[in-house]
Amino acid sequence: MSNSLVISIDAMGGDHGPAVAAPGVALAIERLGARAPRFLLHGDAAKIEAELSKLGAARALCEVRHTDKVVASNEKPAHAVRRGKGSSLWNAVESVRQGEARAVVSSGNTGALMAISKLQLRMLSGLDRPAIVATWPTLKGVSAVLDVGANVSSDAAQLVEFAIMGAAFHRAVHGAKKPTVGLLNVGSEEQKGHEEVREAHRLLREVGLDLDYRGFVEGDDIAKGTVDVVVTDGFTGNIALKTAEGTARFVRQALKDAFTSSLQAKLGALIAAPALRKMRDRLDTSLVNGGPLLGLGGIVVKSHGGTDARGFANAIKVALDLANSDYDKQIVRQMKQLAAVLPDAAEPAASEIAR
Amino acid sequence: MSNSLVISIDAMGGDHGPAVAAPGVALAIERLGARAPRFLLHGDAAKIEAELSKLGAARALCEVRHTDKVVASNEKPAHAVRRGKGSSLWNAVESVRQGEARAVVSSGNTGALMAISKLQLRMLSGLDRPAIVATWPTLKGVSAVLDVGANVSSDAAQLVEFAIMGAAFHRAVHGAKKPTVGLLNVGSEEQKGHEEVREAHRLLREVGLDLDYRGFVEGDDIAKGTVDVVVTDGFTGNIALKTAEGTARFVRQALKDAFTSSLQAKLGALIAAPALRKMRDRLDTSLVNGGPLLGLGGIVVKSHGGTDARGFANAIKVALDLANSDYDKQIVRQMKQLAAVLPDAAEPAASEIAR
Known part of the structure; x- marks a missing residue:
């Protein structure tokens, strides 16, 4: 008997659409074996079927829902909300709203995905804005870094919300019982940084949350893996993430240049x-x-957006881990704890969604 | 006849004190040949002389100024200002104030160096706060990134000041006639980011400054070398810089692990x-x-603080390039241009010095 859990896929998102989404689904099914969920793939049926026909046994777990309409990668979120109804992205999210699917995975336009999801799925009780988590490779494994771009500024209460959400996520996906959490700052001393981080620091120390708060961390602590969860505002987090991606690309290019700089270097590269x-x-x-x-x-x-089938399969695994956890209940419970000590925590925070 | 230009050195700063400062000076002299300046080395005379005695001809261009007192690497800037008088750092800056030296180089405590320098040397006309520039290796060469930590927040006018200072620096040190400048943001579209960056963007486009403003750039543009000068607030800049350092260290470690993972890999590494x-x-x-x-x-x-003699020699070269340029006059001239269109630009900005 197949698994009753269903994951909804926006098969038209990203640079490669179904050419990555379909083999990504197949790879996830292969890896998960008997634990594989079923899939609803939203988008151009002919294109999706053509990709699925190349696959083997995975096909039986997939159902295709046709739509011609797609949200463009450069479409403004507000526009996507107004005009996106019936698109593969919209329909994929709608499957979750209607209870047909437990989770949705999309490589599409981030702003549109966020806006359409927020409209259809609303926020968890007590929360005002979503946050995007990056899973960051470190010397010790992986850490969760958030927010990496959902918000362009965050007040102290929001930073605490990110800590709660990041810890619940890390627990669900990586199994740490009491994840360690650090607040990104320009130094580790108490008096460092601007008002928002210092106030969030005070709150995180004083409110007894179900996480192991370790204080301020600096930029180089992320890749060191100093803590499981790194909390920052969406502006800084987005820039840190992209700066790290740029640096990694730069070092890889320097390595490639070195290995092709001479016949001897090429030989060494071949052996290694x-x-x-x-x-x-x-x-x-x-x-x-x-x-x-x-x-x-x-x-x-x-x-x-530019990921391959392996990457897409990993995104499916993250969705499945969250679906099999109670991370949402943990978040709601701790938000209540926070609200108890901070009466105005549930009020809209002074932030804007990334436009 | 020796060069009349003098550079003042805080020989006790950093992790290694005179053991790096003295050979750094010697290396700079060797590289510069006839263009080498003279040096005043401030600090423990016995220790400095011991290091200098190992050097060759360079010795003749160095004068030692003894003091027992040092500013500790973890000393608070405010404390260093009150109690630092007579320390090697203080005296090195004082040599510039008194006109004995044209520039000072220190590996010491950044906050203390900034506070003592600001007290003794004051700010250039029209400017409120110093900014720290990082020289960042990129796919195209190097770019200047500022501020990387002198300020924890910056308003729009300050970001424009950083653009002016960064362009003048890049011109002086790297010779670009009209440096290209980008403003660090979470996207390249006009409506992205918080109010400060959007207002700075508007000012940079409208005020006709002597630089080639290219609009918003993202984190991964830094290492790509998209622009000569990347402008950001000190909080974001410091975190971006340290995140990049951490990422580079992580990639190097991964490479090292790969090259020592098998006999075959070791052989490849040896050949390459x-x-x-x-x-x-x-x-x-x-x-x-x-x-x-x-x-x-x-x-x-x-x-x-952790640099070696080569790095110290490079810092001396930067000081010399600035000393041989009119970067300060360029800054003052353009600040006047800015003040003309922005009457309140010279007022104290809502920022704090990093404590």
Whole structure:
């Protein structure tokens, strides 16, 4: 008997649409074996079927829901909300809202995914804005970093919300019982940073939340893996993430240049090739692909627009881990704890959704 | 006849004190040949002399000024200002104030260096706060990124000041006639980001400054070398810089692990070693060491606390390039241009010095 859990897929999102989504689904099914869920794939039926026909046994777990309409990668979120009804993205989210699916995975336009999800699924009780989590490869494994772009500024209460959401996510996906949490700042001393981070620091120390708060961390602590969850505002988090991606690309390019700079270097690279491939896998962001939009009243996972089938399969795994956990109940319970000590925590915070 | 230009050195700063400062000075002299300046080295005379005695001809261009007193690396800036008088850092800056030296180089406590420099040298006309510039290795060469930590928040007018200072610095040190400038943001579209960056964007487009403003850039544009000068607030800039350092360290560690993972990989690494050494040099931050504190009424260059002699020599080269340029006049001239269109630009901005 097949698994009753269903995951909804926006098969038209990202740079490659069904050409990555379909083999991604197949790879997830292969990896999960008997634990594989079923899938609803939304988008151009002919294109999706053509991709699915190349696959083997996975086909039986997939159902295709046709729509011609897609949300463009550069479409403004507000426009997508007004005009996006009936698109593959919209319908994929709608499957969650209607209870047909437990989670949605999309490689589509982040802003549109967030706006349409927020409209259809609403927020979890007590929360005002979603946050995007990045899973970051570190010397010790992976850490969760949030927010990486859902909000352009955050007040102290919102930073505390991110800590709660990040810890619940990390627990659900990586199994840490009491995740360690750090607040990103320009130094580790108490008096460092602007008012918002200092106030959030005070709150995190004083409110007895179900997480292991370790204080301020700095930019280089992220890749060190100093803490399981790194909390920051969406502006800083987005810039840190993209700066790290740019740096990793720069170092890889320098390595490539070095290995092609002489015949001797090429020979060395050839001999070391198996080890270098393993290293590439370790650094490969597709291995840690799958950034959930946390705080929504349903599970929404954003897959990187340029990812491959492996990356898409990982995003599906993240959605499944969240679906099999009680992370949402944990968030709601701790938000109540926070609200008890901070009467105005539930009021709309002074932030804007990334437009 | 020796050069009449004098550079003042805080020989006790950083992790290694005179053991790096003295050979750094010697290396700078060797590289510069006939263009080498003279040096005043401030600190423990016995220790400095011991290091200088190991050096050759360079010795003749160095004068030692003894003091027992040092500013500790963890000393609070406010404390250093009150109690630091007579320390090697203080005296090194004082040499510039008294006109004995044209520039000062220190690997000491950044906050203390900034506070003592600001007290003694004051700010350039029209400027309120110094900014720290990082020289960032990119796919195209190097870019200047500022502010990387002198301020924890910046309003729009300050971001424009950073653009002016960064462009003048890049012109002085890297010779670009009209440096390209980008404003760091979470997207490249007009409506992205918070109010400060959007207002700074508007000012940079409308005020006809002597720089080539290219609009918003994202985190991954830094290492791509999309623009010569990347402008951001000190909080974001500091976190971006440290995140990049952490990422580079992580990738290097992954490479090292790969190359020691098997006998075959070790053999490959051995054969490719000359090329890998060249790569390491390209990535080596000591090659681009030397972050000036811009906006002060004198040339102050911060060398990384953990740098080696090569890095210290580079910081000296940056100080010398600034000393041989009219970057300060350029800044003052453009600040007047800015003040003309923005009557309140010279008022104290809502920022705090990093404590």
